[in-house]
Structure formats: C-alpha cells, structure tokens
Amino acid sequence: MQQLVKRNITQHIQDQKNKFPIIALTGPRQSGKTTLLKNIFKDYRYISLENPDVRAFANEDPKAFLNEYNDKVIFDEVQKVPLLFSYLQGIVDDSKIMGQFILSGSQNFHLIQGITQSLAGRVALFKLLPFDLSELNADNLLEDSFTNTCVKGFYPAIYDRDIQPSVYFANYIQTYVEKDVTELLNIKDLQAFRTFIGLCANQAGQLLNLSALANACNISQPTAKNWLAVLESSYIIYLLQPYHENFNKRLVKTPKLYFYDTGLLCHLLKIKSGKALTTNRLKGNIFENMVISEFQKQNYHNYLNNEYYFWQDSHANEVDLLKQTDDGFAVFEVKASQTITADLFKNLDRFELNASPKKVEKTLIYGGLNNQNRSQYKILSWKSIK
Template identity: 65%
Template sequence: MFVKRQISNIIKAQQSKFPILAVTGPRQSGKTTMLKELFEEYRYVSLENPDMRFFASEDPNGFLNEYSEKVILDEIQTVPQLFSYLQTKVDENKKMGQYILSGSQNFSLINKITQTLAGRVALFKLLPLDFEELKTENLLAESYQETIFKGFYPAIFDREIDPNIFYANYLQTYVEKDVTEILNVRDLTTFRTFLGLCAARAGQLLNISGLANDCNISQPTAKAWLSILESSYIIFKLHPFHENFNKRLVKSPKLYFNDTGLLSHLLGIRAASEINTNRLKGNLFENLILAELQKKNYHQYLHSNYYFWQDSNANEVDILTKNNEDFKISEIKATETITATLFKQLDRFEEIAKPAKVKKTLIYGGLNSQKRSRYEIVSWKDISL
C-alpha cells in the first residue's frame, strides 16, 4: 500500500528550481518510500550501508563522480564531510534537481545545510501520516481513541502491525539506539525514565528543573536530552504568545509528542479503550490535535505560526494565531458533548483582547462540525490550520 503524501507535489515542483532538495523527518515516517516513488529515474544510495558510507567518507570526490547527478542520498548525516563536496559539485555544474538528500537526524542535517548549502537547497519535513493522507485511503479511524492509540507511522497501516509491537520495537531500535549513540548515554534505564516523564508531561508547561529533579539528572543533561528528542522528531514545543494585555503571561513552552501512538505506548496504554479512563485523556486528545496541526503545517508547506496563550489568572486558550491585529483562537476538549462551559475561556480571551477581532473555535471529540453565530465548532476529524 502506498499512501500519497501531501508534500510530494510541493517537493516535485522545486526539482527544477534548486540543485538540491532535502527531506528530513523521523525514522520510519516514509521518506525513502516517497522519494523512490516521486523520483523513479533517480539512483538510490543508502549511506547507512557500511560499504557506501566508507566509499563516501574515504573518497568523497570519487563517490560524487560515480554518483554525479539524479541521485537520492539517504541518511546523508552519517557522512557529514560530504556536504562541502556537494557544495562544490553543484556550484560547478549548476544543474537543478541534481541531488535529493534525506535524513532522520534533523540537528545534524540542518546544521550542515546552514553551514554549507544555504541558497542551494529546498528543505522539507515529512512527519508520520496526517489525517488527510489517511482519509484518502479510508484509513482514519472513526474514534479519536483508536486514532490516538494506533498512531501514524506508515508501517502500522502498510503491514497491519499491532501498535504495541511496533512501538516497543521502535523505541528499542530507533529512539534508544539513535539518541543514546548521539549523547553517549551509558545508563539506558535513566533515559527510559526520562522518556516516560516527558510523556507524563505531554500538553503541560515544560518545567526543566522539575523534570531533571524527578529523573535525578542535572538541568544541562535534561536540556541536552530534550534538544536531541526534538531534533529527532520525537517531541516538539508549542511556545506561548507574549503580547501583553495588562496581564502577567506564562513564558514557558508546552511539551508535545509528534506521534500519539508512541506517546500512548510510553504511558503504558495497551488498548484504545484504556484512553477513556486514563487521567491524561484530555492531554492525549490535545496532543493529537496539536500534532496534526504540526503535520499539516509541514506537509502543506504553510509556514504558519501558532501558539498557546495563558496568564497568571488561569485564563488560557489552547491555540492562537494572529493575522495583523485579529486573532483566531481555539479551545481543545476531548468531550463528545457540547455545553456552554466549553466556551468560557474563548469568551474571556475575547474580552481581554478588545478591541481586536477574535474568531473563536471549539475543537472537540465529537463527529459533527457546525457554525454558530459566535463560534465555530469543529470535529477532531475536520481540523485545519
């Protein structure tokens, strides 16, 4: 089964405009499958292959002479010295669409692109499947509980793998292996504890001091581990909106996971039905919505900025975007029943933000979207940026 990715047409359109295209994203998100399908005429080279990696490392000029154009170079970050040679190669040839690069380590890849390939590369991010991609193949579950639990990695749908089995292996094979190698983590038990503590804080304000204390590690270590988890596309942060409405505002970001299936696994959830009684049900639903917006933003190449807003008086909105002087705000609630109390925080923000115009949206766990005179009510299955 091949699910057409939303970003594929956008990537293809840049083939004639840049000498290099680069796609990053977590392992198993479907980068290789998409690129092979999109660029069938290109040769494919995996630099995780020891022989290819040795060739590229020891003789970069010879390697690039052998693979001179129309080549997909996968896991390019494993041979960092190759970037400078690529710069020289594309500057000499001036051919568009000469190389397609992909990598699962965002920190290494972005760093090298910034240093050596700026202006020569179009950069894209491919995260696990989004709602629209699943809908095209009738793969999106009817309940948000099943959607959260199953997660969004293509292999789960392609090979019908039990999420419990997939995520147990994903953690051991990719997350722990990659992250511990980068950080030289000797105590794997402590790192697993750290991951679990991050999961328990999904949808909450990030308190690095508290996280470090609970894990019995130093704050610099906690910061370093968070940074690598973020650059490996395991977690992401949602930052607060700082405009002051004569209130003291929260300055800490919120922590979320890019995939709710992995998050559920880390929380010990082993069946979709367990989500209904889990104390973090609301956090899981909120994470589902924020992760979907994150994927839409990257897959549709929108470059939108969204935030949350919270002040010291417990006034808050879950999602905020600003266009000129107007606001669009959303409240996220897992309930499937609409009541008047769900709109309270939206109304409070509108009052605080006067005279600015405020568009108010409730995203909820039900299936029926509707437009009211003062609010838009959106099913979790119908959300958009």
C-alpha cells in the same frame, strides 16, 4: 516500493524540484521518507549512507564518491557523512542543475546544521511526519473513535503492514530512539534515558517542568536539557512556545511539551487500547496532543510555513492554540468532550476580550463528529481538521 497512502507533501516537493538544485527531506525514522522519495524520483539512484561500506567510501574519498554519484541521486541518512555538504555546494554552484541531489535524514540537528553551514539558499527543505488525519481520511483508514486513533498512532508501518501498535512501538523505541540517542550523546545508562522519555510522556500537553524531569531521573538540569534536545532532533517531541504579546497581563513564558505521535505517547503511558484511554485521567491531554500535532503535521505536509503558539496568563487562563492572521488571531480550544456546552467557549471569549480591538476567529475542536458554524464560533470535529 509502492506508496499505499498518498502523502500531501508530494505535490509540494514536485513543485520545488525544478527551482532548487537540492531537495532535502527530514523527519522521524519510519515516517515514510524513503518510500516517498523513491516514488517521486523514480529515475534517481538511491544511495543509503547507513550502509557502512558506502559510508566509508564517502568519508575516505568524498571527491571520488561524488564523481561516481554526481547527478540524479538520493542520498539517504546524509547527516552521517557531514563533509559531503561542502562538496555538494561546489558541485551545484558549478552545474546550475535544478533537482541534482535529493538529501534525506532522520536526525534534524545534523541535517539542518549541514544545510545552514554549507547549503543555505540552495536547498528546499521539507519535513515528513507520520500520517496526518486528512491523509488517512482520504484513504478511508480513519476510525470514528478518537481514542482508538490516538492509541494506534500514525506511523505508516502500522497501517501498511497491520502491525499491533504495542509491538511496533516497543521495537521503535529500542531500535530507533535508542540508536539516535547513542549516536548523539554518550549516555551510559540507557535505563535512565528510558525513564526520562516516560516522564516526558507524563508531561505531554503541560508546561515543561525541566527541574522535575531532572530530579526524577537524578540528572542535572543541563543534562535533562540535552536529552530533551535529542528527543526534539529525532522528532519524538517538540515544544510549543507561548505567545508573548502582553495584553496588559502577566503571561506564561514556559513552553508546552508534546509528542509528534500519540501512538508512541500512549505506549509510553502503558495505554494499550481505546477503551483504556476512555477512562484514563490523561485522556484530555492525549486528545489535545493529537490535535495540536495535527496542526503541526499539516503545516509541514502542506508547506504552509505557519507559526503556532499557545496563550496563557498568570491566572492559568489559556487558549490551546493560536495563529496570527492579517488582522488579528485565529484561536483554538481543544476539548475531548463529545458534548458541546457553553462552558467550552469561555477561554476563547476571554482571549477575545484581552485581544480587543483586534479581530479574533474562535474555533472549538472537540471529540465529537459533527461540525457547526455558529454566529461567534466554529465548531470542528477532530476528524475535520484541515
């Protein structure tokens, strides 16, 4: 299975395969995990635990199963047979072979649970998300219009097979999201869950309002919290946490909600074209979502282990993204505008004032195409994030 777009994570996985007995790769369904692993580990056997016959063998007789598949094996959707994790621990502890097993799974909760309980210290864990901007740029697949890019999204099949985003995402929700939901939760009313996902889309780029989500779906707050956790563990949404250091001001402590993929987000919001997005009231939120998610994707794909936050005080002064540096902060303001005006820098300046005397690196990421280095700011096109 040939990989069309080179994935940035490839080299980092190759770097670790001789240092850990197990490599684990997680990420959303259809993000390209199987293709990537088959390309990296060409001499490994590939075993999918989605296959009911294979899964039954593994569940009923794990010892015999692992005698059959005991070296240079890729186990896909391994979280479906959780008892394998403890058996793998014994095998790799005895063999001391590096890169003996490759694990892959699309349900983060069960995969991470299995690793932390049985395989801690034995696994190099990676996350593969849909394409990032630098991957598409490298293959000349990135348009100059951020509106078209947001609507198209970043899932490999859309680029590899030239599928219309509206067709792809309608099937994605029905086939994958609801499949994960029914496996993780006993939801009898899938329509209510579809409504819930749509309401999450309307909150993208905003402070999470759990009570509003619960009330609108006529469910309890604990149920809404569980449903949100399922969307997180299936890599549909994530919560960006606020930075809490108090610069003598009251700070917001509620996370902001984002989608990993803006194509799915636009589909849920019924935005079907870049032209439609241009005039949509949520254009700024969707652009911000794409940019913030880009930092998350490049963080995982380049194995950086950075921690990102946003900052907002009780007067709604905020910076969209914040990262601590050795001597202060790197802060980012995200604006869909293609015209640079002095007003776009005010939140960055306000944060610098609050953070004084710590050093603050200030960057504006905007909807235009030209980069600039000014004396106090870096101005970065959305296409140039790296």
